[in-house]
Amino acid sequence: MSDETDQNPDRRSRCHRLRGALARTARISRWEVSRSAGTVDRKTVLVLAALALVVGLVGVSAAGEGVGLEDEIYVVAVDEDSRYHDVAVESEAFRPIPLDELVVESGDEANADVVVTRNGELARYGPHGAAAHDAFVEAIDAYNEERFRQEANETAAYPVHVELDYQERNFDGETEQGGRDGSSNGDSDGGTGTGPAENGTGDDSTADGTDGEGSGDGSGDAADGDTDGTDRNDGTSDDGDGRLQVPNIGGAGGAVDGTVGPPGSISPPFPFQSLLLAFLFVVPMNFVIQAYGSTIMDERVKRRGELLLVSPASRREIVAGKTLPYLLGLVAVAVGITVAVRGGLLSVAAAIPIALLFLAATFAGAMLARSYKELTFVTVTISVFLTTYTFIPAVFTDVNPIALISPLTLIVTDLQGESVSLGEYVFSTAPFYCSAAVCFLLGIGVYREEDMFAQKALPAKVLDAIASRLHGYRSVAVLTALFIPFVFAGQLLAVALLFAVPEQLAVPLVIVLAAAIEEVAKSVHVYAGFVRSRFEASLRVAAVLGVCSGAGFFVGEKLTHVVQFVGLPELTVGAAAFGPELSGDPLLAAAVFLAPLVLHVVTAVISAIGASRSRIDYALTVVLATLVHAIYNLGVIALVA
Known part of the structure; x- marks a missing residue:
């Protein structure tokens, strides 16, 4: 007894045509890979390697792993018995040396950028002295803040508490009320002393932190001369009324644990780290479309496309075969970046429609351009527009409806460890998938001899591409x-x-x-x-x-x-x-x-x-x-x- 396929000749014929189409597409893809690999010279390999290194360094650094670029970039001369010695030791930006090893040369040069004198004053030397001084003051702030967080008596360490209650914007010009207002966070008299590290005056009365009424003397900070910002905010972020929206992923920039910290560290929610990591997914696409556009242009300028046009392969199979290696390459890059920045499957799924639209727009542009010069203009325009479209909305991640129009927001959300629903994914990516399909459809419409090798103006080619779909x-x-x-x-x-x-x-x-x-x-x-x-x-x-x-x-x-x-x-x-x-x-x-x-x-x-x-x-x-x-x-x- 024959199987169902043998009993249905039409189905058997369709399966045979499908296998043939897949085989022709795969063969064209192999040709494209071998031809492109043969055109890559040593300089191109070096440029690509340098690009991968830069992307890797930025990714690792932004991911918080650190690459040691700022380790011990300044030298501070301080005695071991100084209360500032622990600050210098714990700060990665400084390399401490004993005060006895300080060598001051003629003029304003020394073997240290910052010097902590025995009476607590700060001195700066050399061209990097000012920057080192500011960095040392920031290191004192961070050291003091860490000591305050370790204080058992939380009220003594942080006498002022600020609660942040983010309200949804009212577009009628009024602000919705709710929660406690944090307007009093800067008016407290608790602990605002400025120590010697900040003003360099060596005023030990303020250095001991005893002039601040609520600063508390039990915190035991070694560098208690700088107690600026001894307040604390108890920040909470309200995501609104629970409508379909991207979770609040801001607040990673200044407050302790994203929600708590002194008023001086409060900053608007902005997912800088995740946004930078998400942008790494877009960077390789701008380079890949250059190579992809060039190979399409070669088919036209060097008339290599004539051989494919007379082959048994259809126009759709030709375009699919030439596009597939670049798409798979971008997917592999997205997977590699996702693993490097510890993202999830959502990051890859969100990067695919962006890559498809980059390739589709480049294909349509390469079919319309008359020369490599025009192709360069087209690809640059595509890169700028699509990069702008994907990046700018993602900046407004805390404004949920706006940010969702970009798939890059999904990557930012994934890198923050949040999840999104299927509806949010479809809303964000469907325009990209559909736009890519239309671009490929219009480009295939002019993938024919009368348009590929004709020197028509760009508007005329656009009209040809559109008119080819009218029946x-x-x-x-x-x-x-x-x-x-x-x-x-x-x-x-x-x-x-x-x-x-x-x-x-x-x-x-x-x-x-x-x-x-x-x-x-x-x-x-x-x-x-x-x-x-x-x-x-x-x-x-x-x-x-x-x-x-x-x-x-x-x-x-x-x-x-x-x-x-x-x-x-x-x-x-x-x-x-x-x-x-x-x-x-x-x-x-x-x-x-x-x-x-x-x-x-x-x-x-x-x-x-x-x-x-x-x-x-x-x-x-x-x-x-x-x-x-x-x-x-x-x-x-x-x-x-």
């Missing part, structure tokens, strides 16, 4: 929906960049920018279809194309309403870009939900009519459609406010 009215709606990720990413970036701008200026700008991005996305392929004679340039056809494009955008836009689950519409700038949150009266909610269909159809028809006439008419009608769209958005926001 009727249905394709217009589909292509409009495929542009949604770019619209979504552009609007999210606008919200992130204008988040800190005053509301009176940010809201109008976001409304206009969001409307302009949407109108271009709804009409650029319609314009390409008319320019490349895919459609008849008539009023009726333009109206039908406008209806198809507007309807396709409406359907695709509703798929992006996942933003409702992360609270973006609760931000004023978020509501300006994506519309307000639907709540309250069901009829009003239904009207607000369906009204965009009419809006998108009307504005798309306006742009389509201009696109059917000329380039100038198209530009003017896009501006008109943008104004109509912006007025609509203002009206909806005012209606539901």
